[in-house]
Structure formats: C-alpha cells, structure tokens
Amino acid sequence: MPSEETKERIIKAVDLARTVVHYGWIPFIIYVGYTRSNPQPSLIKLISPLA
Amino acid sequence: MSSSIPVPVDPPLPAPGPSSSSRWPYNFYNRFSAWRTSLDLPNPGTSENLTKEAKGTLLNNYLFDGARAELSKSLSMNPMFTVTHSFNLGSQTIPPSYGFGAMFANEQLFLHGNIDHEGNLSGRLNQGWNANNVTKLQAQLSGTPGQSVLQVEHDFSGSDYTLNAKAVNPSPSDLTGIYMGSYLQSLTKNLALGVEGILQRQTPDMSEIATAYLAKYTSTDKSWIATAQLQGAGILQATYWQKLSDKVDVAADLQVVAAPGRRDALATLAARYELRMASFRAQLDSTGKVSAFLEQKFAPTFSFLVSGEIDHFKNAAKVGVGVMIESSSMTPEEMGLVPPPGHLPMPMPQP
Numbered sequence: 001m002p003s004e005e006t007k008e009r010i011i012k013a014v015d016l017a018r019t020v021v022h023y024g025w026i027p028f029i030i031y032v033g034y035t036r037s038n039p040q041p042s043l044i045k046l047i048s049p050l051a
Numbered sequence: 052m053s054s055s056i057p058v059p060v061d062p063p064l065p066a067p068g069p070s071s072s073s074r075w076p077y078n079f080y081n082r083f084s085a086w087r088t089s090l091d092l093p094n095p096g097t098s099e100n101l102t103k104e105a106k107g108t109l110l111n112n113y114l115f116d117g118a119r120a121e122l123s124k125s126l127s128m129n130p131m132f133t134v135t136h137s138f139n140l141g142s143q144t145i146p147p148s149y150g151f152g153a154m155f156a157n158e159q160l161f162l163h164g165n166i167d168h169e170g171n172l173s174g175r176l177n178q179g180w181n182a183n184n185v186t187k188l189q190a191q192l193s194g195t196p197g198q199s200v201l202q203v204e205h206d207f208s209g210s211d212y213t214l215n216a217k218a219v220n221p222s223p224s225d226l227t228g229i230y231m232g233s234y235l236q237s238l239t240k241n242l243a244l245g246v247e248g249i250l251q252r253q254t255p256d257m258s259e260i261a262t263a264y265l266a267k268y269t270s271t272d273k274s275w276i277a278t279a280q281l282q283g284a285g286i287l288q289a290t291y292w293q294k295l296s297d298k299v300d301v302a303a304d305l306q307v308v309a310a311p312g313r314r315d316a317l318a319t320l321a322a323r324y325e326l327r328m329a330s331f332r333a334q335l336d337s338t339g340k341v342s343a344f345l346e347q348k349f350a351p352t353f354s355f356l357v358s359g360e361i362d363h364f365k366n367a368a369k370v371g372v373g374v375m376i377e378s379s380s381m382t383p384e385e386m387g388l389v390p391p392p393g394h395l396p397m398p399m400p401q402p
Contacts, residue, residue, distance in 0.1 A: 002224065010224040018199060022192040025174045026164045029153040030134075036157075037127035046126065046134060 092211035095243035098233040099215065101267055101278050105290035108302035108323045110332040110344045115358050116369035117142030122376050130157035135165075143369065170194050183208050212236040213245075225255045235265060243267045285309040298325050339364035352377040 002010070030046065096103075106112060123135040135152035139145060152165040161177040176188040187204040200220060207214040213235045221228040230252070235245030245265035252258040261283040268277045275293040282288075287307045294300045301322045308315040321334040332344040342360035349355060356373035 007224040014223070018192060021174070021190065022170075022172055025172055025190075026151065026153055026166050029155050029162045029164050032162060033126065033130075033132035033153065033155040036130055036155075037132045038129065039127070041126040041132075045124070 087211065090211070092237040092240060094208050094211060095213055095235045095237045095245070095267060097206055097208070097213050097215055098235050098245055098247060098265055101235075101245075101265055101280065102288075102290045102304075104276050104292040104300075105278070105302040105304055108292060108300050108332070109304060109319060109321045110334045110342060110358075111319075113332065113344045113358065114342055114360060114369075114371075115139075115142070115356075115373065116144065116360075116371040119356075119371065119373035120376070121373070122378070124378050126379075130155065142371075227252045227255060233265070235267075241269055241271060243269075285311075299323070300325075338362070352379070 118140045120138045125133045133154045137150045140147045149168045150165050155162040159179045163175040166172045171193040174190045179185045185206045189202040191200040202219045204217040215233045217231040219229040230250040233247035235243055237243045247263040249261045263282045266279045278290045280288045289305045292302045304319040306317045319336040324331045328348045330346045334342045340362050344358045347355045354375045358371040360369045
C-alpha cells in the first residue's frame with residue numbers, strides 16, 4: 001500500500017491530468033484533424049457553422 | 052499417389068508428427084489447438100456487441116423530444132475529419148443545449164469529442180493495435196466534481212473467442228473502481244457462450260463480485276440472432292432479431308427482473324424499414340408505449356427527423372422534430388463521389 005504522501009501526489013496528478021484532458025481534448029482532435037486532413041481545410045470553415 | 056485424396060483447404064491442419072513438441076503438455080496443447088483450428092469456428096464478436104443488431108432496430112436509442120438541429124461539416128474524407136454543431140431545444144427532459152463535436156478517424160485511430168455549452172466533455176478514443184487488439188478509452192468530464200467517468204477497455208479477438216477487460220473509474224492510489232472481464236467463445240458455428248465477471252470496489256475494504264452469463268445463437272444464414280444475458284441478481288435480458296428482407300428487420304427484447312423484493316418485466320417489439328431515402332422505426336412495449344421514428348432524407352446532405360411516443364397508460368406524449376444538415380467544404384472529386392476519369396467531366400459545384 002502506498003504511503004499517504006504518495007497517495008496525495010497521485011490524486012493531485014490525476015486531477016491535473018483530468019483538467020488538461022477536459023480543456024485540451026477538443027483542441028487536440030482539431031489539431032490532429034487539421035494537420036492530417038487531406039486537403040487541409042481553412043480555419044474559419046472549421047469553427048463557424050455557416051462558412 | 053496423394054493426389055487422389057481430397058485435401059481440405061480451409062482449415063490448415065498442422066502436420067501431426069514427431070517434433071520438438073512431443074513432451075506431453077506441448078503435445079496436448081498442439082493437438083488441442085489443431086483440433087480447434089479444424090473446427091473453423093467463427094469469431095463471436097465482442098460481448099458489448101452481443102445485442103448490437105437488436106439495438107439497431109429498437110428505437111430506444113433514437114427517440115428524442117423537442118426540437119433539434121445538427122449541422123455537421125466534413126472537412127476530409129480520408130482520414131475522416133468532421134466537426135458538428137448541435138442544438139437542442141424545448142425538450143421535456145433535458146434543458147436546452149448547444150454542443151460542439153469533433154471527430155477524427157483513420158484506419159487505426161478514432162478520436163471523438165463533444166463539449167456542451169456548460170463545459171461538459173465526453174470523449175472517446177479507440178486505438179487498434181493490429182487486427183486482434185483494440186484499446187478503447189471513454190471519458191465524461193464535467194466541471195462539478197464527482198461526476199466524471201473514465202473507462203478504459205481492451206478487446207482481444209482470437210479466431211473463435213473474444214476477451215475483454217474493462218475498468219471504470221480506476222483509482223491508482225487505492226485501487227477502487229469497477230473492473231470487468233468477459234470471455235465469449237464460439238462453441239459451434241451458430242452458438243457462442245460467454246461469461247462476464249464484475250468486481251466492484253467502492254471503498255478499499257468493500258468489494259463485491261458478480262457474474263453474468265451470455266449466450267448468442269446466430270442462424271446459419273445470419274438472418275436471425277437470438278441472445279440471452281443472465282446477470283447474477285436475477286436479471287435476464289433476452290433479445291431476438293430477424294431480417295425479413297433487405298429492407299425490413301424486426302426485433303424483440305424481453306427484460307425480466309426476478310430479484311427478491313422486486314419483480315418486473317418489460318417486453319418490447321420493434322420493426323425497422325430501411326428505404327432508399329428514409330428509415331422508419333416503430334416500437335410497441337408492454338408498458339403501453341407506442342413510438343415511432345422517421346428519418347427522411349430530402350437530399351444527400353439534408354435529412355429531417357420526426358420522433359413520437361405515446362404512453363397510453365399514463366396518457367402522456369412526446370414529440371420531437373429535427374433536422375440534420377451536412378455541409379462539405381470539399382469538391383466531389385475529393386470526396387470520391389465522382390466516377391473515375393473516362394466518364395463525362397462534371398461541372399464543379401461552387402460552395
């Protein structure tokens with residue numbers, strides 16, 4: 001069983017990872033899609049529902 | 052000499068004979084696996100997809116009320132990259148919402164994310180390592196603490212069996228969470244049986260184990276499928292799905308709860324018509340609910356949805372209408388819709 005200190009550290013790391021994923025997941029998908037798309041779309045078409 | 056003997060082509064039988072594997076455990080294993088290969092059993096599919104066909108016909112997952120609009124824009128076909136804007140309004144059950152989704156998929160990787168205006172994120176990642184191994188991650192993250200869910204899953208499909216391991220909200224510090232493992236094995240060409248174990252550890256010193264049993268019978272021409280799932284607490288779910296023609300299929304679902312103190316059952320009957328420009332589902336269940344769902348395509352990029360449910364016993368009704376608009380920033384050539392060169396060149400539509 002890990003010590004209390006390690007546990008606290010793990011919980012903090014998990015919290016940080018969750019925050020990063022929460023705010024970073026959609027930008028990450030858009031980045032991956034944008035860079036690997038063929039042909040590469042323009043950014044305005046990506047975000048705006050009307051363009 | 053041997054040319055007169057018909058040689059079986061499909062199951063490659065390993066040549067029996069003295070080799071390095073003549074000691075008994077290896078010998079036994081080799082003979083067992085040779086016998087298993089010679090049976091040529093199909094892969095039974097994953098335990099998660101056990102009732103996939105029936106679920107696709109039943110309209111529980113399609114029903115909605117209020118108004119909804121979905122604007123999806125496909126930005127690339129290969130790899131697939133799509134962004135979606137969705138709007139929900141006027142529903143009796145869920146508050147109005149706006150959601151933005153993004154999806155990326157190539158042969159190995161599938162990424163999907165959807166975030167609503169309150170900042171709740173649902174995300175999905177599937178990574179296929181090779182033909183047999185797939186790892187899936189699924190997360191629901193919300194700003195309010197204690198409502199986030201993370202699910203990690205790995206599927207291994209062998210030639211005639213499927214293994215799946217799943218962990219829901221695993222905590223590395225005290226190993227709490229829900230852990231599931233399932234094994235589904237084809238016994239004959241039609242029948243597959245499986246077992247599923249669930250370990251729930253809500254706190255480090257309290258854990259609970261439950262088992263479930265799965266069975267699936269597929270007819271030889273795959274025109275009908277019957278499944279049954281028996282869960283430890285006396286919950287039985289049985290489904291039956293049949294394809295009547297290429298356009299019509301029907302499904303029946305029966306859920307029985309026979310736990311001490313609670314006895315309940317729900318039967319559902321559904322039919323689906325898959326027409327060229329429309330798909331129609333109708334459903335009737337034993338709680339007196341009649342529901343229908345129509346998806347009508349007016350153009351390849353525009354479809355119109357109507358969904359309705361009448362609860363005859365409670366005298367309540369739900370109606371939903373929706374539109375789905377797909378716009379593309381690509382020319383038809385880029386989408387691969389235009390026939391190969393040699394045909395008459397089509398004028399390029401200007402977006």
